[in-house]
Amino acid sequence: MSPRFEATGLSRRFGRVQALDNADFDVDAGEVVALIGDNGAGKSTLVKALTGNLDLDAGEVRFEGEPVHFATPQDASRLGIEVVHQDLALAPHLDAAQNMFLGREVMRPGVLGHLGFMDTPQMRRRSAQAFTELGSAVRSVVVPVGSMSGGQKQTVAIARAVAWADKVLFLDEPTAALGVVQTRNVLDTIKKVRDRGIAVVLISHSMPHVLEVADRVQVLRLGRRVATYRGADTSVEELVGAMTGALDPKEGAA
């Protein structure tokens, strides 16, 4: 059976910089794949290319075995692929429920809905439910997101992505700005989402976090995948070695 989401031979050049150089990637349903690499290794470029945020010079992306092309992020969303960007992309003046449903508002039934009226109670209820399921620290879905703590904002962004990601969830540095407890919550959330059968792709610089949640770790260096390890069988030393090129690992080890 083909993987949930895979890419082969992705290339993208920015001027003289070869950001992606024949890179491969794959993630399966109900699996957490960590994507690691030094700064400039091409992690963010890869995620952008896989989620319709960036055009490719070459390469093929396949979703559940079928070749796909995403011209916009919405094309990816339509297939159940969501991204939590590093900058979270929340509207600070809107509340958590409004952010959760932004662009996907639930409308009132009948004529009122056609006139543009929204079903606010339903959106609030469903948002509250989503936060509860994630065990989040968000206490209110009706205060502006801008007044929340970093961790709460992070939760809102993740909850929004999780709510719409039926198939694949990308998380770009989700724990970078968080404290210990909030990081804990995010890692637990990743496991819960995986256990629902969703493919999770985690980009992180934190090796302990990667080792805790990742089923597989794919290492990028100079725009290509240089190694894949099973999360259970690898170590911080091995990962760092592969990232920096100190080790010369064999592609496809796992």
Added chain:
Amino acid sequence: MSTSTGAGTGTSTAPTASTIETTAAHGNLTDRVKAMQSVWILGVLVVIVAVFGVMSPSTFLTTGNLTNIAQNVSIWAVLAVGMTFVIITSGIDLSVGSVLVVSSVVSAKVMESMGDSGWTTALVGLALAVVVGIFWGALNGFLVARAKVPPLIVTLGTLSVALGVAQILTGGLDIRSAPQVLQDNIGYGRLAGIPAITIIALVVVVLGGIMLHRTRFGRYTYAIGSNETSARRVGINVDRKLVQIYALSGFLAGIAGILSLAQYGTTTIAGQSLTNLNVIAAVVIGGTSIFGGQGSMFGSMVGLFIPAVLQSGFVIVGVSPYWQTVAVGSILITAVYVDQHRRAAAVRGG
């Protein structure tokens, strides 16, 4: 750490659905009003009214005077509805006064040429004013959204161009004719003692408020002003929304053009040069942030009444009305200063 321990930690810190606030404290109208930026400025308005009321109860607090004040703000109120939408997107529309003028000029010219003073002529005039208004508004929106020229520059440009067009069409001379039905029914008409023009403005304001606060269109208006990138990422067609929002502002300037014609019986080519700034000041005093993402229709209306009440009050208590502009300017700066601090406090979690 094992998964089960992790999940345990998650559950212990997790609020249940019932403890996540979904309506509490924001459910009823009073609390919602209290939470708004504009509430303290409403206090300012109440104080101003109270002071004049105490100083001159027999003249200031009369139905006649209050009606008069309401009538004076009616046309600006129509413009302020559109301006509130535009400013919430973090834009600005300096062209409203000129668009009002050019709409009323085109409309008056055609109505004049039709010769009679009946409702048919008036309705043709209204339709024309609205079409002209939408044209200029959509042009603003197109230049802002597609050509990526900053709104301040775009609308400063169309302010000049639209006024110039109005002057070319008329040779700079006001057209002193408006259908009698318009003047009689709209300009001087009253319903239950309330000026017709005020009732029309009230309807526009209420519809605008519902649109802003209750519909998806309004939600996207806030989203664009709050974080345009995030609005684009979730698939909102930001460019099209911006064109619609500026077109709405132009549409309302067209309506205001007809109302102005009805009220004064003449076009006001030279009389609208400060209209844009007065409307912007009112909207901003009312708590709408020029940085976008924040504001309310209610606040804009409060912001509109402060200058009008001061004007009327100063005249009645015998203070030179020139002090009104001094007071309004000071309130504008104070209002923004206070809002900034409240906002900073909110971000700090205070």
